[in-house]
Amino acid sequence: MGDNLFEGLPPPSHHQQLQGKENEEVEGKEGNDQISFSLKTSSSSNNKEASPKPVLKSALKRPKPTESNPEAAVQEKRLRFKMTTDASETQVIEAMQKIASHIKNPTKFSKASKLAIQLIQAGSVKGGTSEHFFAILEAAMSCTTSCTDPSVRGDYHSLFSAAQDAAECLNKRQKNQLTVWTFRAVMANDFLTDDSFVFSKTASKLKDAICSLPFATEDDDIDEAATLKDETETGNDEDDKKQTIVESAEENNKDESDPFGLDALIPSSGKKDDRAKGRKDVATKSRKDDEEDTKIFLKSKREALISCLEIAARRYKTPWCQTVIDILVKHAFDNVARFTSRQRDAIEKLWASVREQQIRRKQGKSVTGKLDVNAFEWLQQKYSTEKISIRHSVGASGDRRCQQWLG
Numbered sequence: 001m002g003d004n005l006f007e008g009l010p011p012p013s014h015h016q017q018l019q020g021k022e023n024e025e026v027e028g029k030e031g032n033d034q035i036s037f038s039l040k041t042s043s044s045s046n047n048k049e050a051s052p053k054p055v056l057k058s059a060l061k062r063p064k065p066t067e068s069n070p071e072a073a074v075q076e077k078r079l080r081f082k083m084t085t086d087a088s089e090t091q092v093i094e095a096m097q098k099i100a101s102h103i104k105n106p107t108k109f110s111k112a113s114k115l116a117i118q119l120i121q122a123g124s125v126k127g128g129t130s131e132h133f134f135a136i137l138e139a140a141m142s143c144t145t146s147c148t149d150p151s152v153r154g155d156y157h158s159l160f161s162a163a164q165d166a167a168e169c170l171n172k173r174q175k176n177q178l179t180v181w182t183f184r185a186v187m188a189n190d191f192l193t194d195d196s197f198v199f200s201k202t203a204s205k206l207k208d209a210i211c212s213l214p215f216a217t218e219d220d221d222i223d224e225a226a227t228l229k230d231e232t233e234t235g236n237d238e239d240d241k242k243q244t245i246v247e248s249a250e251e252n253n254k255d256e257s258d259p260f261g262l263d264a265l266i267p268s269s270g271k272k273d274d275r276a277k278g279r280k281d282v283a284t285k286s287r288k289d290d291e292e293d294t295k296i297f298l299k300s301k302r303e304a305l306i307s308c309l310e311i312a313a314r315r316y317k318t319p320w321c322q323t324v325i326d327i328l329v330k331h332a333f334d335n336v337a338r339f340t341s342r343q344r345d346a347i348e349k350l351w352a353s354v355r356e357q358q359i360r361r362k363q364g365k366s367v368t369g370k371l372d373v374n375a376f377e378w379l380q381q382k383y384s385t386e387k388i389s390i391r392h393s394v395g396a397s398g399d400r401r402c403q404q405w406l407g
Helices: 014-050 069-083 087-103 108-122 130-141 153-169 174-189 196-211 218-227 231-257 271-317 319-333 341-362 373-383
Strands: none
Touching: 087 108, 087 130, 087 196, 108 130, 108 153, 130 153, 130 218, 153 174, 174 196, 196 271, 196 319, 218 271, 218 341, 271 319, 271 341, 319 341
């Protein structure tokens, strides 16, 4: 009993135990305040340097595109939508048929040609739609307005320039026709430009096209004379009547040769000969068709080149065009044998007119009453009488002006 002083008393509370421990810790830490403070400051500085900067939520968001011009953005989206629209072949054919029906109208030509260009750029012109695309080009050339009309000149140029990208989908006859149309719609309009470089480049293309023509033959002259004849409606009716009379006579001859139809009952003895003959006839017919297509192509090509040459000659009043036209007409005159009789006469008259204008310019005369000598001719006339010295500008004319500074 005497040894245990706390016998019979309740145990100490938990709060008193914690309070005693805190007192002990305070007494033990009073001596180490300075050390702990320095350690805390150094550790906090190290943590600040090692920890990355916080990322703002606004930086994680995708930036919105700046719309400086909302109308241009909307227009760009619309154009992209039209270019990338996927359509079936049936829809493309229907669209081409509508374009072909509207492109004949001069007032609707501009819009219809732009739609046709969009079909080309979208790759809608393929083997299955090439016939309908060619119908669009054919309808465009059948328009009453000329290709060189100022109202539709640019649209024709754009359409047939873009059509070159789809030429590989066309057959041989269609490619030849497209070449002729390109001369009339692109080359002819390039001669109406205000750019001297484009004019000179187009003249070079025309010279190359003239050189690619074969020499004209007597058959070409005969065919040209036959096409120039005026055929009236009565004459056409008479030709139709003659054709029907000839066909009826042939049918009567066939009936007289086999009036009872017994030839069909007789078995054929040479089936192989008939097959060989049929193949030969097909080959002969295809060869004749190719020859006929080639004749038509050469005839149309010659006419288109003559048309381009005449359009270029109309620009002769423009001073910077005169030298290029002189060279171009001279080239056509040198290759006059590649054209037919009537076309040769036109080229000879054109060359005579150009020669007359050259002589008038050299004499200082012109239709307008002004001196129409261009820069090339002026320099040519100036240096034709100059004396050229091997010492360059050291007294070639013998005036002894160089002796003073030469000593």
